Amino acid sequence: MSNFWSLYPDLQEQLDEVTKIIEDSVRDSHDFIINAVHDTVQSGGKLLRPAFVLLGSTFGEEPKRNILNLAAIVEMLHIATLIHDDIIDEAKLRRGVESVQSKYGKDSAVFIGDYLFAKIFTLVSEDFHKESAIGLSxxxxxxxxxxxxxxxxxxxxxxxxxxxxxxxxxxxxxxxxxxxxxxxxxxxxxxxxxxxxxxxxxxxxxxxxxxxxxxxxxxxxxxxxxxxxxxxxxxxxxxxxxxxxxxxxxxxxxxxxxxxxxxxxxxxxxxxxxxxxxxxxxxxxxxxxxxxxxxxxxxxxxxxxxxxxxxxxxxxxxxxx
Amino acid sequence: MSNFWSLYPDLQEQLDEVTKIIEDSVRDSHDFIINAVHDTVQSGGKLLRPAFVLLGSTFGEEPKRNILNLAAIVEMLHIATLIHDDIIDEAKLRRGVESVQSKYGKDSAVFIGDYLFAKIFTLVSEDFHKESAIGLSxxxxxxxxxxxxxxxxxxxxxxxxxxxxxxxxxxxxxxxxxxxxxxxxxxxxxxxxxxxxxxxxxxxxxxxxxxxxxxxxxxxxxxxxxxxxxxxxxxxxxxxxxxxxxxxxxxxxxxxxxxxxxxxxxxxxxxxxxxxxxxxxxxxxxxxxxxxxxxxxxxxxxxxxxxxxxxxxxxxxxxxx
Structure with missing residues (x-):
């Protein structure tokens, strides 16, 4: 894990939880997807985007029960774009870890990314504002x-x-x-x-x-x-x-x-x-x-x-x- | 155009309209996307999936103003999956026409497909039931x-x-x-x-x-x-x-x-x-x-x-x- 958030252990704790939610949300899919997501979230990025979601949510007037899930969705979107990006760049490594396209082949990487996009839309449509779904699309x-x-x-x-x-x-x-x-x-x-x-x-x-x-x-x-x-x-x-x-x-x-x-x-x-x-x-x-x-x-x-x-x-x- | 629907000219007319809606909905995107969609819809499939949407909609109890748009969205989803499919198969042709990946390169084909998925989700979230958005995802x-x-x-x-x-x-x-x-x-x-x-x-x-x-x-x-x-x-x-x-x-x-x-x-x-x-x-x-x-x-x-x-x-x- 990055030590970017060492000043803010409460935020780090929430981001750890986000990581768990991401892994849990693909648990019922296919081994390639489960492993690709696991490798990516464990490779230790700063998780800036989910942190932004959490920080942004404190400016509203209502509490939000499932904001950690939304943070997870946003990071999944980022992961999906990285997986497709690496296909194009023929990247062998991503954050020092073997890239999805290199490990599972380009063919699989296309569908792993697509699956994640679709999962994101399912999750965001189920539990969040229409505006959030449209914003992410x-x-x-x-x-x-x-x-x-x-x-x-x-x-x-x-x-x-x-x-x-x-x-x-x-x-x-x-x-x-x-x-x-x-x-x-x-x-x-x-x-x-x-x-x-x-x-x-x-x-x-x-x-x-x-x-x-x-x-x-x-x-x-x-x-x-x-x-x-x-x-x-x-x-x-x-x-x-x-x-x-x-x-x-x-x-x-x-x-x-x-x-x-x-x-x-x-x-x-x-x-x-x-x-x-x-x-x-x-x-x-x-x-x-x-x-x-x-x-x-x-x-x-x-x-x-x-x-x-x-x-x-x-x-x-x-x-x- | 296929003559599959020659017995039902009213349905054929609606499907022609669907084709126009599909092309219009990507008009403000990128030339690659506009052309890829144009080539695909003009290559003359039977448009079975949008026909299913239109037929299914007559079984409900309420009229639906924008059902042609939903039919267009469903066909766009099909087009997006074909574009990604052809990357994998390295297909040169699709319905007798040069495939998107062959014409614009694999790199572009990944993002043309992704763009269409995202466009589909934007359109379906904007105007249709949450259940439809989730169903399509x-x-x-x-x-x-x-x-x-x-x-x-x-x-x-x-x-x-x-x-x-x-x-x-x-x-x-x-x-x-x-x-x-x-x-x-x-x-x-x-x-x-x-x-x-x-x-x-x-x-x-x-x-x-x-x-x-x-x-x-x-x-x-x-x-x-x-x-x-x-x-x-x-x-x-x-x-x-x-x-x-x-x-x-x-x-x-x-x-x-x-x-x-x-x-x-x-x-x-x-x-x-x-x-x-x-x-x-x-x-x-x-x-x-x-x-x-x-x-x-x-x-x-x-x-x-x-x-x-x-x-x-x-x-x-x-x-x-």
Whole structure:
């Protein structure tokens, strides 16, 4: 388990319970599904999204009996998208553990993910507000749209910041946003609070993903294997997109056209991204989203959960990148 | 368009409308999705499932304004499962048209299918009974479970009739059943009628799929390419499973262990399935399900829709196989 929540043992305890609920809810399915879910939840993520559901739920006016179940549903949605994502990336590992597609084959991974989607909709339709069901469905649509845009703009060296932002909205921000929102929705929080929570989640997600993409270029001359694979497949992240916009002599574009890279070329790409201000401009945008996250957080009434959300922003977004 | 409904031009007209609704409902998505859906709906299937929804809806006590939308949702669910199915089968064609995975790549096909699932859940949550949402989610779970069983029993030459029946429940019968059921659900039909409709749909589906599997072995010495591919991948259908149970000398099992087949071996497999009574026992089971479909149909009150359901059973299930 991650020690991200060590300051808040009560929250950690609830998240442990969420993990149990997730495993229990697929107990009557198929061995592949049971094991895939077990491996994923035991690999020790921070469980940010269910934590958002729990924190969001404290802003409402009514108590909610089964909010841990909703937190579990949201994490299951995340797991299902990761399983399908790994099929595409042909990822061998996920959080250091063998990925579902590598362990059970791509064929099974498609249906394990589909099963989880369907299970999520059954559970959410049975016990929660119609708005939560619709909210979660729409997140999946955004994720898919983001993935299809990402696929469509591969090798497009003039791809726009707007396209990138739409991709990471799908990849990260939309589920962060909805996680905070559905919690508040289920406890009937007022519209202002719901809007502030949804914005806070969205902005945390945007900053979080941009920072993740910055980290690939911030350590001198070291590019992670996964980033190299992205580059080989023509997937461009923000630092590269900015750098390409400033790439007057076309040097970076030429380097990126390759489908394999020597160590020297990797070094050159790295330098070109930094020299063309790609990293610096990305950092500026990440800081803007971080500031905006604090801005929307301030609109929430003072309470313990607000402090915890501030802690999350500090810890996730205030760092060297 | 298929001419399956030529006796019932009013129904054909409604199904044309359903096709339009399907295309309209993804209009605001991504080009890949718009085109994938367009290609699929224009390739001219019989639209059995939406027809079931429409027929089922006439058994209720209340009129239903937007039943065409529900029929469209059910067909979209079918389309989404076909798109994911084709990824697994690496199918090049679907109803004679290039398959989505072949045209847009496997990566896109995963997300096009996921998008459609999510769209289905959004639409059904927005406008229809909670029971319909849950019913449709559970069908997807059954389909996935069937697919995973099918994958798990590959090359298992002692796989059971029970496993086969569960696989085809997922593949065909569960969606046939739910299609008739949700129509009746939305117009508040009584429990007896809903149960008779669900059973009728299930039994039509079971007979339909068994007949389809019989057809592979009923024409002397001709095995379709798709069947051969199934055999090569270790997927066994009912005629083969029955034949293996009667395969005292292990001749058929030995033949099936290959991963490629000469024309001579194909002929030998074909003969062994027939000689070991695999085809005949399968036919008997198909006829049983057909009879049972008529039995549950008789429990419905006499009306035009009942006659049309009888027409469907006659046309789909009473034939040489």
């Amino acid at each position: 729409k997140v999946i649509m955004k994720i898919c749209r983001g993935e299809l845009i990402q696929y469509s703009v591969r090798y497009k060296f003039n791809s726009s910041i707007m396209q990138y932002l739409r991709i990471i909205t799908g990849k990260t921000a939309s589920l962060f946003s909805v996680s905070l929102l559905v919690g508040a929705e289920e406890t009937n929080a007022n519209e202002k609070i719901k809007s502030a929570l949804a914005k806070t989640g969205y902005r945390i997600g945007m900053a979080f993903q941009i920072i993740d993409d910055c980290l690939d270029y911030s350590t001198k001359n070291i590019i992670k294997k996964s980033t190299m694979n992205d580059l080989k497949q023509g997937y461009l992240t923000l630092p590269v997109i900015y750098a390409l916009q400033n790439d007057k002599d076309g040097k970076l574009e030429n380097l990126l056209k390759n489908s394999t890279f020597t160590n020297e070329e990797i070094g050159l790409i790295h330098s070109a991204v930094v020299e063309n201000n790609g990293l610096e401009q990305s950092r500026t945008l990440a800081r803007k989203y971080t500031q905006k996250a604090y801005d929307s957080l301030r609109k929430l009434p003072d309470c313990e959960s607000k402090d915890r959300l501030k802690y999350i922003i500090d810890k996730l977004l205030i760092r060297d990148y | 559970k069908v997807i779970m059954k389909i996935c479970r069937g697919e995973l069983i099918q994958y798990s029993v590959r090359y298992k030459f002692n796989s059971s009739i029970m496993q086969y029946l569960r696989i085809i429940t997922g593949k065909t019968a569960s969606l046939f059943s739910v299609s008739l059921l949700v129509g009746a659900e939305e117009t508040n039909a009584n429990e007896k009628i809903k149960s008779a409709l669900a059973k009728t749909g299930y039994r039509i589906g079971m007979a339909f799929q068994i007949i389809d599997d019989c057809l592979d072995y009923s024409t002397k010495n001709i095995i379709k390419k798709s069947t051969m591919n199934d055999l090569k991948q270790g997927y066994l259908t009912l005629p083969v499973i029955y034949a293996l149970q009667n395969d005292k000398d292990g001749k058929l099992e030995n033949l099936l262990k290959n991963s490629t087949f000469t024309n001579e071996e194909i002929g030998l497999i074909h003969s062994a399935v027939v000689e070991n009574n695999g085809l005949e026992q399968s036919r008997t089971l198909a006829r049983k399900y057909t009879q049972k479909a008529y039995d549950s149909l008789r429990k419905l009150p006499d009306c035009e829709s009942k006659d049309r359901l009888k027409y469907i059973i006659d046309k789909l299930l009473i034939r040489d196989y």
